[in-house]
Amino acid sequence: MRVVVDQDLCGTTGQCVLTLPGTFRQREPDGVAEVCAATVPQALLAAVRLAASQCPVAAIRVISDAGDDERASADAAPSPAEPERHAAKDQRNPEGHDGTV
């Protein structure tokens, strides 16, 4: 499966890294989350779903090998800081990187 972090949404809380440190990491210097590998073993599906469900901004998408796309349905209501984060996205992610390496 593929796991993708929406780097424009990521709030840099580090929760995904705490939940699954072998799969997620935070890049320097801004703390935006990245996925450590292009593909994630299917055996980690439950753990990845857990990490995705704990993301406060639902920035983690799980894409199955069949192409099904799921995003945690955590409360994804925009926070008051949302416009500021989007305004800053060009500085943090000028090339629109999808979070995989």
Ligand code: SF4
């Ligand atoms: S849990 Fe969500 S907001 Fe926090 S670092 Fe991971 S992707 Fe970003």
